[in-house]
Amino acid sequence: MHVGQVPEPKIEYAPKHYICRRAAEKLTLDGRIDKPFWSTAEWTEDFVDIEGDIRPRPAKQTRVKMLWDDDYFYFGAELIEDQIWATLTERDSVIFYDNDFEIFIDPDGDSHHYYEFEINALNTVWDLLLIKPYRDGGPPVNGWDITGLRTAVHIDGELNRPGAANRMWSIEVAMPWSSLRECAKDTKQPAEGQFWRVNFSRVEWQAEEQDGQYKKVINPDSGKPFPEDNWVWSPMGLVNMHYPELWGYVVFTGEDGPDSFELPQDERIKWELRKLYYRERNYFACHGSFTEHLQALIAEDEHWSIVPSIETTSSLFQISAPSTNGKSRFCIREDGKLWEE
Template sequence: MKCPEFWSQTGWLTVCLGFLRLLLDAALAVGQPVMAPDSLLPFAPRTYVCYRSDHPLRIDGRLDEPAWQAAPWSEPFVDIEGPHRPPPPYHTRIKLLWDDTYLYIGAELEEPHLWATLTRRDTIIFYDNDFEVFIDPDSDTHTYYELEINALGTVWDLLLLKPYRDGGPALNAWDIRDLKAAVALDGTLNDPSDIDRGWTVELALPWTVLAEAAPEGRPPRPGEQWRMNFSRVQWPLEVIEGRYRKRRDPATGRLLPESNWVWSPQGVINMHLPERWGYVQFSAIVAGEGTEPFQPAPEEPLRWQLRQLYYRQRLFREQHGRYARTFDELNVPANWRRRYHLTLQTTESLYEITARLPDGTRLHIREDGRIWKTFPDNP
């Protein structure tokens, strides 16, 4: 497993190596890699430092204001399944800014065939080519936001109380109040007679809404990190009688599957694994006036290891009809249990696993996947 590059670059090589040792300990105990049962990717989410804008931005879909010009671009998007899949043929990237009122998101999508059909808000927008945003403010994998937009500027926004794997549900009636959204097209929409260049997306998401699921119910402070990811859905098209149509398999008549290109790869075709999203760190520095390094939280390796135990519990219940009652049943090494003071409480249908960091902070995970932190003076 490759050590995440950003850890070594920011002085966290020791943390990374310690994490790898934990994974190796557990892997040796069962004779196989400790990974999510549905993913072969190592834990290496992408990171981004979000700088401030010193003035409110005009939301017109064009990323031409000085603040946008100063903000760094992300890495190009990759296939959702990771680097073992071919790179996307069309370039996609994002950049972020923030101020006291909004989180600003800009995206640039290369596209030779601009196409969109859906015009009603809260339609399932990924039936068109689209751009998507996912935000989990407190990194607990519950109560997170999703927003999708197509080249017509039609929006679908929803609130997920839990990932679908843990029972959902998705609240389609929920809206981002006072959302500002715009697109700008570099080409002609729904016109197959020419070759287009692409489109840009500009979003302003108010903190008054995003803070609802944030720690302490407030906007982020400088230095804090939120989990986010960004996705692009791309359908294979053909031209029939002068109009774009989704391509079908000539043998079956079924629609060919869409491509999914993302900022931080998921390992499987599923955006609803929030533990695999990237990290966005908020900076007090105005864009263009300096830089700061990304600083990974030292608890993240342990948080990921607890996620492995959650995956193991899911598999155990599928095999035995109940959750494991002991760490021996989960093949967790004794030295790892002692190192992090692991405890496990179970009933027939529930469980909670707790680990303790050296400073007394505790991390907890339970059967529905929620992970959270408590402090020494809390129960």
Template sequence: MHRSALILLLTASLASAHAPETPRSYDCYRAPHPIKIDGKLDDPAWRRASWTTDFVDIRGDAGPTPRFRTRAKLLWDDTYLYIAAELQEPDVKATITQHDAVIYHDNDFELFLKPPAEVDTPDGSKQPATGYFEFEINALNTSWDLYLDKPYRLGGHADSSWNIPGLKTAVAVQGTLNNPSDTDHGWTVEIAIPFAAFASRLPVTAPHAGDQWRANFSRVEWPKGVDGHNPANNKPGVHTEDNWVWTPQGEINMHIPEHWGYLNFRNQP
């Protein structure tokens, strides 16, 4: 094969390996009443919401099928965005208790939100904001909320001083926490984020029916025998964490907002 043709073929292959699948889309319906946040997902309002498709490897088809099922559902009202998640897990465990610690050193659930917003430019015009929001939580109901002014690859910085005023979270464990001697079913999470919480970083307003946000949801799962807190303790070459997501990124990097899915706000199912 001619060298130039080989280069073109290799370039195309690499591009294909990193090309994400078509981003998923989710219709988020209005909640009929405020949701009681207790982690149990038994509030009647959740009957209105469909589950997302099951999470897949962050790379998409290039990665293995997740060992455990993860899925989420969402609702909204004038005040809150509600998120519920179900994580199958035969050994539910968590150790981090400090707010704004690096939660993904435990097994965790994560959400990424990029509401539409415009910011001023030096010439007085407006341009779409590059910033977005991240939230992580473990099975001890310990969380980390942060704002990023732009993706890391573009020189972005994580701002953990952004704390969500009025945040409500709860976790329910279907089994026993931190007891490897039995088999658990998993854990469920409920989150209520006030729309007003974003305004301290970006001029975000509460959505209306017909609005669309970019969003993605992730789960970090550390295989048995792998130490997420002290990587140096792991054997050389040992498999590190699994990253399972709602809509694939095409590579192991959650911080590519243009690869996230679409959250469509609707009034009625």
């Protein structure tokens, strides 16, 4: 790839979706998902490899439940595991150096100003705010914290003890809307019928017992640990979680809300604008300028549902297309920001 190019995910646009029901009671956190609080929530599908079907299915099951109320967005995760270990104890450490569980949230779906949260089996957390995806220049704000965050971990087995009868570890997280709404549309928490973009990742390292401890398995060719596995709820089509446009749809409903979700056609329009954004960025990387010619970005045998307008300068571009009802337009620019006007 040329310098400045961004990989275009080679995946059908079919993000997972989840009906997130209103909680019927308050949560007392202990890390367990088998208590009455979670009985009204369905499990997500089992996690898959981050690249999707082109990679083998994960050897260990991971799944999540979600609920919400007026105060919190609740997450419960179950990670089947026969090696339960963690080393990092300081908040805002780079938690994925351990096996971990991660939550990503983009409240308004514009791919800018979104949240990342990571937790290990020691209940050590890392929470940060991303101004933009790394491909668009970031940066991450490590000093940002989820004020009022509540977390708990339950271990079915023994932590950091090779040979123990380990079955799984589970996690409960309660994130207050008072922090999450910071990046939401109109800085409001969701209402019934609305959706936010969310995804989850599990980082799993190859480990072995050495001197009574778990150690990462070293690749003899490189002298470094083998690369970690990345298992996710909604596949990304590439090894990069920071493509918020590919995250799943979490739909907020009442206790007896609808059981299904149909992807709005406007979301398809946004996805086609995203693909043109990748290609316009990559055209610049190859040619040193942007192009206003759609034929330079779309192959002859490709079918597109939109007829976009493209405007460029020497360093900027904006691509737009009408919404489904024709009363507004969706726009995307050179740094990936997408909006409606």
